[in-house]
Amino acid sequence: MNDSQPPLGLLKSEPPQEEKFADWDAVAATEEFRQLLRRKARFIVTACVFFITYYFALLVLVGYAPRLMERKVIGVVNIAYLFALSQFFMAWIIAALYVRAAARYDETATRIVRNFRGPK
């Protein structure tokens, strides 16, 4: 058997693939785990609704309001191009916010695992 890193307080003597951890329902039922899922869901659903709306707003406006989108803003550069360009920054900002939020989810997840398995 290959040596494996023991992350999340995993016992080294345990074979890594065949982990004995039968009490999935017990973990799933803890308040801490349910709260983790609620927090994650709140962030992810909000982020998804926002980015999907923002993205399809571009496609819909480009398709059905071309006169508005052709309006020039900086020199000859029009709303259509700037809106399209802003999508890149929107995606990067959401990714950055998610990474920050996910660092907190990681802490909670580590704590949940430790509570159930003991810190050994």
Place this chain on the structure above:
Amino acid sequence: MSAPLWMFLAFVGATLVITWWAAKRSHGSDSFFAANRRITAWQNGFAVSGDYMSAASFLGIAGLIAFSGYDGFMYSVGFLVAYLTVLLVVAEPLRNAGKYTMADILAFRLSPRPVRAMASLSTLTVSIFYMIAQMVGAGTLVALLFKGSGITYEYAVCGVGALMIIYVTFGGMLATTWVQIIKAILLLGGTFLLSLFVLARYHFSLGEFFDAVSHVTYTVKGHAVTRNFLQPGLKYGSGYGPLDLISLGLALLFGTAGLPHILVRFYTVPDAKAARLSVVWAMFLIGVFYIMTTFLGFGAATLMGPDYITANGGTNMSAPLLAKVVAGDVFFAFICAVAFATILAVVAGLTISASTSFAHDIWTNVIHKGVERSKNEEVKVARLTALVVGVVSIALAIVLKNANVAFLVGLAFAVAASANLPVILLSLFWRRFNTAGAVAGLATGLAASIILILISPSIMGIDAADVKPALRHFIQSPAIFPLSNPGIVSIPLGFIGAVLACLLTREPAAEAKFAELKVRAHTGIGAEKAIIH
């Protein structure tokens, strides 16, 4: 020998050395299928970019923008924003609860054999469609680039096929990963230099550049016209155009997170956190690349114009021709070599994901009920599959030599979005989801995408007598379905198929295992570990 050929041979030489190095370090399944799960986040970010930015992106989008202006840039936007779906929804649960393939996540709490068989069918379909588009592109490109050097379409297709077989069968996932990393660096570097050369022509003034973009003159049906290329609507402006654009957007947004060759990349990193960070790396690299398509595409439109490009090889040659015009023959050679590296890295990624799916899903789990009968059987089967996939792709690419196969990339995205993504989402987030739902969802999404494409303007249409054979429609009759992109219909159908079949049946065992899947997916307990030799 020509300069492009030398540069291409240098790249091939380097990748073969990597394959030899990777082959020496490859022992066992985790090594072959998942590079021992020891690829770091930044490495995987580059590899995901290398796997994703296909010839369709580099050559295709540059050409689309050069000919259709702003509407071509819509592809660039969609290709990046799509990664938010990968980042927020798919990458981490997949890494935590799966092993080698997309089907692992479905088979987790559903009945493994039917689900794996369907998921693998869908994976193989996406891979083969995508592969044929890349191979035919490679062959056509070579025929144009090395005109007069004796290298024909057939040689090029066989060469690309042989190389991808070698990378995958000998070097497995480790070699494939490094081929993709090197290719991503070359592609980003080449695109950056090309953008600089374009901007230099406009004295590094964005104002001057966009002024030129706002009036491009070219010939339409014998008349010279001047158009503002920043204006939307040159391609998707009339009739069903806007709806087609939205349908395309849907397929990109939901298809990327269902592309099997992208999903398997997340098994190569040590844990879910590394998977997450690798998506962020990829989003940065892919975003920068697609923003630069502004300079490639619009640069080609302003500095050469559609007429010149048409006369010198056509849409897909826009980027290489631009390199020649702005920086001469040596840079042209470099950009051509980059285009090849691009194709090679993508086909290698497709080959390994197709072979992994066949060996792990069909062979081991469907046919032999999850038991490897001899040591390393799964890897042996995967190697053999890679060989078969390679040979079949070569044969198909040669048969389809003069066919217009650009729509196959769109089809691959449509299948990924309509068949794969709905069932991945439902199995991760809906307790009630079951085997019948997964099989029906995959089947409906797959069938709907293929049928709608077959009756769409990509396949059906009436051509004038003077249209070249390569550009003629396969079926000479008016299209039944008006959109070239089926996503807006096929994605909802995929979801409806999955949900309906699920509501008609009950599977208590699948519901009982939902808690385990949740805990595994969100805490990483029991996730596959990195292997340290």
